[in-house]
Amino acid sequence: MRFRTPPEVKARAGGDRVLAWLPSGASSVVATELALVLPEGSDPVRVPWDLVLRAQWAEGVLDLTAQDGPGGRPKLVQVPFTGAPDVLAGVVRERVNASIVVQDHVTLSGTQGARVVARRVPGSADLRWSVVFDAGLDRRDPELRARADAALAELRASLGV
Template sequence: MKVFRRLPADARRSLKTEPGERVLTFAPSGDGYLVATTLALHLPGGGRIPYEDIDRASWDENGLNLITTGGERHRVGTTEPGLLPETVRERVNATIVVNKHVDLPGRGGVRLVARRRPGGEVTGWTLVFDDGLDPDDPGLRAQAEQALEGLRRSMGV
């Protein structure tokens, strides 16, 4: 297999980057490259996922399994991830401003997560309910929103 020290020029040109965004590391995939930049993970075929939108990323012998905060699932094959797992983990963790589990009265709990763009302001909060709880239950949501307001006040976020 051919080893690249730099992302090939044609692959670099095809990235949809923002001004100042630069490549950190990459890995070959069957249909292109999986590229970690300073602001996002770029998927083969042109997809771009900002780190603050990545909920979970896991790696196995076949490649990357990723779930976004919006629930989209991505599977990207690569057998030689190089530094990608460490880079993605560090970049995603750096977007988390607050990650706190709060118990809800008699019902389990909710994880309150505030995320921000690298170097930016808080972009929003995510409510992650414990398994078995219905996030569409209006009473449960009201309790979670109340817990969120209390947390925001106490932390000044």
Template sequence: MKLFNRMPAEVRTAVAPTDRVLTYAGGPDGYVIATDRALYLGGTRLPWFQVERGVWDEQGLTVVTTAGESHRALLPEPGRIPEAVRERVTASILVNQYAPLDARGGVRLVARKADDDRVIWEFVFDAGLDPADPGLRALAEQALEEIRRSFGV
């Protein structure tokens, strides 16, 4: 309970009541807070299942979401935030499987566990493939069904 007692009030009030703070770090734009359910960046709550990846450099963190949005936080002293981001994003992924579709390429099928225990599937098509192509989409859906049966998800 020491973390909670020493935690700044701004951190405590920034997180949802259902979220448990794992670690936090302050920067010039405010706090970056990693909880068991989400990452808080500049007032934005990003549930872990929506975080594709975190990229670090000497000045801070850039987070890319599964929707392709990018969020940046300056963190000259990140503390344990990098480890928390890596661990929580990895923990949200249930399945990450590549499936070839045709001679042009394939699709990566990723299942992520949402906050409410739903499983959310994501299709990541190879570069140059049109995700809106009905034929490719049908092949991807077929591959998804096979993977779901195989993994029981």
């Protein structure tokens, strides 16, 4: 059985192909080929898949952790929803995982380090590289930053990019 996408959901998708959606108050949460579109009034309203860091679904609330832009700091957005999130949650998981091309954890100080990740920019052949430091490490420390940059360069060279 196939359901028709309601016109208001299509409008929220901004021309992208709708993959799944759930009601959220007077609006909706919409998964498209390129992004997760959050309910009207959310900040941000649209999160490209390569910026989604984590999505946790529980008791009518989606806890979404996403970067506020390439290289940006993580931001938690709580989004209420109505109904069973199974289909939407599966689409979100698939899209986030599909955006990850490679990831590696590198040691920078003792047992702590950073995760180096290359993610595919939705709708493009471009890769977006990021370095996420473990909790407790200062990403502004010049020595740690130099080690992380060297690890990133080594990983990119090993992949030929």
